[in-house]
Amino acid sequence: MQIVTEHRRKDIHNSDIPSVCAACEARHGGVCGTLTPDQLLDLSRHSTRRRVEPGREVVGQGEMTDSYANIISGVVKLSKVLSDGRQQIVGLQFAPDFMGRPFTRESALTAEAAIDTDICSFPRNVMERLVAEAPGLEHRLHEQALKELDEARDWMLTLGRKTAQEKVASFLYIIATHIDPENGTATEFDLPLSRADIADYLGLTIETVSRQITKLRKDNVIRIENSRRVTVPSMDRLMHVAGID
Amino acid sequence: MQIVTEHRRKDIHNSDIPSVCAACEARHGGVCGTLTPDQLLDLSRHSTRRRVEPGREVVGQGEMTDSYANIISGVVKLSKVLSDGRQQIVGLQFAPDFMGRPFTRESALTAEAAIDTDICSFPRNVMERLVAEAPGLEHRLHEQALKELDEARDWMLTLGRKTAQEKVASFLYIIATHIDPENGTATEFDLPLSRADIADYLGLTIETVSRQITKLRKDNVIRIENSRRVTVPSMDRLMHVAGID
DNA sequence: GGAGACCTTTGATTTTGATCAAGTTGCAGA
DNA sequence: TCTGCAACTTGATCAAAATCAAAGGTCTCC
Numbered sequence: 031m032q033i034v035t036e037h038r039r040k041d042i043h044n045s046d047i048p049s050v051c052a053a054c055e056a057r058h059g060g061v062c063g064t065l066t067p068d069q070l071l072d073l074s075r076h077s078t079r080r081r082v083e084p085g086r087e088v089v090g091q092g093e094m095t096d097s098y099a100n101i102i103s104g105v106v107k108l109s110k111v112l113s114d115g116r117q118q119i120v121g122l123q124f125a126p127d128f129m130g131r132p133f134t135r136e137s138a139l140t141a142e143a144a145i146d147t148d149i150c151s152f153p154r155n156v157m158e159r160l161v162a163e164a165p166g167l168e169h170r171l172h173e174q175a176l177k178e179l180d181e182a183r184d185w186m187l188t189l190g191r192k193t194a195q196e197k198v199a200s201f202l203y204i205i206a207t208h209i210d211p212e213n214g215t216a217t218e219f220d221l222p223l224s225r226a227d228i229a230d231y232l233g234l235t236i237e238t239v240s241r242q243i244t245k246l247r248k249d250n251v252i253r254i255e256n257s258r259r260v261t262v263p264s265m266d267r268l269m270h271v272a273g274i275d
Numbered sequence: 276m277q278i279v280t281e282h283r284r285k286d287i288h289n290s291d292i293p294s295v296c297a298a299c300e301a302r303h304g305g306v307c308g309t310l311t312p313d314q315l316l317d318l319s320r321h322s323t324r325r326r327v328e329p330g331r332e333v334v335g336q337g338e339m340t341d342s343y344a345n346i347i348s349g350v351v352k353l354s355k356v357l358s359d360g361r362q363q364i365v366g367l368q369f370a371p372d373f374m375g376r377p378f379t380r381e382s383a384l385t386a387e388a389a390i391d392t393d394i395c396s397f398p399r400n401v402m403e404r405l406v407a408e409a410p411g412l413e414h415r416l417h418e419q420a421l422k423e424l425d426e427a428r429d430w431m432l433t434l435g436r437k438t439a440q441e442k443v444a445s446f447l448y449i450i451a452t453h454i455d456p457e458n459g460t461a462t463e464f465d466l467p468l469s470r471a472d473i474a475d476y477l478g479l480t481i482e483t484v485s486r487q488i489t490k491l492r493k494d495n496v497i498r499i500e501n502s503r504r505v506t507v508p509s510m511d512r513l514m515h516v517a518g519i520d
Numbered sequence: 521g522g523a524g525a526c527c528t529t530t531g532a533t534t535t536t537g538a539t540c541a542a543g544t545t546g547c548a549g550a
Numbered sequence: 551t552c553t554g555c556a557a558c559t560t561g562a563t564c565a566a567a568a569t570c571a572a573a574g575g576t577c578t579c580c
Contacts, residue, residue: 110432113520118435120428131425133418138425165410172417173378179420180376180383182427183355183365189434190478191361194567225528233435238567240529257528257575275358439537470558483537485559501546502558 064166076156088141097151098130104147105222108139119231124208144222197232198242199272218261309411321401333386342396343375349392350467353384364476369453390467442477443487444517463506
């Protein structure tokens with residue numbers, strides 16, 4: 031895992047602060063928006079920015095989770111595996127989401143970068159100290175948990191009750207709406223996941239995913255520039271095929 | 276919806292309190308354990324205890340959620356439906372779980388009693404006032420949300436990657452471990468869900484659920500007294516069939 | 521530019537679970 | 551006790567997706 035620690039010098043509120051978390055400068059959709067300047071400084075002293083390459087594990091299933099992180103750019107897959115190797119992606123996290131399971135050292139998930147991903151991480155003990163001090167921070171983490179819960183439940187409907195065609199369309203819709211959070215829904219984008227990952231996200235096989243993408247292309251619901259790049263001529267059409275009302 | 280408001284007279288800390296929420300007397304696994312006596316009193320003044328019969332809706336999908344509730348006894352199904360009627364149960368809540376989606380008026384779920392269920396509910400505004408006052412309460416709600424998120428993600432693995440046989444065994448295991456939280460895992464219990472509900476929880480059809488239950492019976496993984504009552508001779512065996520390591 | 525690895529697509533066939541269709545069973549109410 | 555209905559089970563058939571198999575593509579590294 032390539033680690034690049036980056037501390038840029040910057041003043042906050044005219045005080046002589048030695049360094050500021052690069053993530054927090056860039057993103058306030060993460061977890062830092064709720065902190066006071068002093069707390070932000072405290073956090074930034076312990077933060078580490080690093081780039082994680084695709085397939086690189088951020089936190090292993092069953093391992094001690096010793097850190098929390100903001101995603102600065104990129105996409106992280108959260109997955110679970112059965113003992114025989116069957117795998118399910120149970121969540122995707124996009125910038126500027128916050129990652130980490132508060133209040134437990136045991137992670138039931140594997141977190142892995144899907145594409146090149148920059149994260150800013152801080153040690154568990156620092157985070158937990160700040161949570162105890164800053165009531166707004168726990169509220170922020172709570173809202174993140176509730177958002178992920180809503181998303182997980184939406185996805186359960188997709189996994190349990192949609193056809194392969196609807197599942198693939200639902201996946202494309204999710205990507206279109208999350209890949210570029212600053213600019214809203216994208217009509218043209220690169221898929222952050224391989225066919226194998228898409229299959230693991232949808233509870234399908236690679237072959238079924240491929241066939242359904244081909245069918246969507248033939249039905250003019252999407253256009254395919256190359257295997258990763260997709261264009262959506264009509265988002266309404268895609269949503270309709272996805273079974274989203 | 277049959278509503279029985281029940282306020283029992285009881286003293287707390289020797290003060291002259293008019294009434295106490297019956298739920299809070301009985302259960303501290305809910306949300307009340309974190310409150311001070313004064314807050315508990317405040318909450319109890321606004322609480323309503325009622326019995327909800329099976330099939331009765333607690334909160335409709337897309338409706339305004341105007342209350343929070345502790346489940347005193349019983350089981351509540353949380354479900355989502357597609358416009359064409361396909362339905363997925365996205366969560367089961369057992370006593371003494373807390374129900375309600377903080378910080379939003381819009382519920383994306385339908386909450387419905389699966390069996391006779393006693394709940395103790397309080398208005399949204401009272402709850403939100405208490406959350407603002409009592410930091411421990413938000414922490415308690417946060418932990419509940421994280422627990423539900425962990426459960427949802429576990430279930431996603433089941434929905435996406437397990438066979439019908441494993442799904443049914445997983446369901447039976449969930450019931451065995453949750454139906455009587457005070458006494459741990461039960462080896463003999465009544466299913467709180469009909470075959471149709473089980474199918475909606477597992478993303479299967481009624482017929483498939485029935486066949487798999489028959490198969491589990493023939494394989495001596497479970498015994499069936501009647502269509503609702505189940506005995507599990509070996510929990511290890513059941514877990515193994517469920518694909519739980 | 522070519523070899524090899526990996527990812528993706530496509531085709532043929534099989535399997536799992538869905539669908540269609542009767543029957544049972546159990547239970548509430550006459 | 552009988553009747554009628556809803557819930558459940560079982561059987562036959564069908565269809566969607568999995569599996570098995572074989573090509574294409576694309577990319578990296580010589």
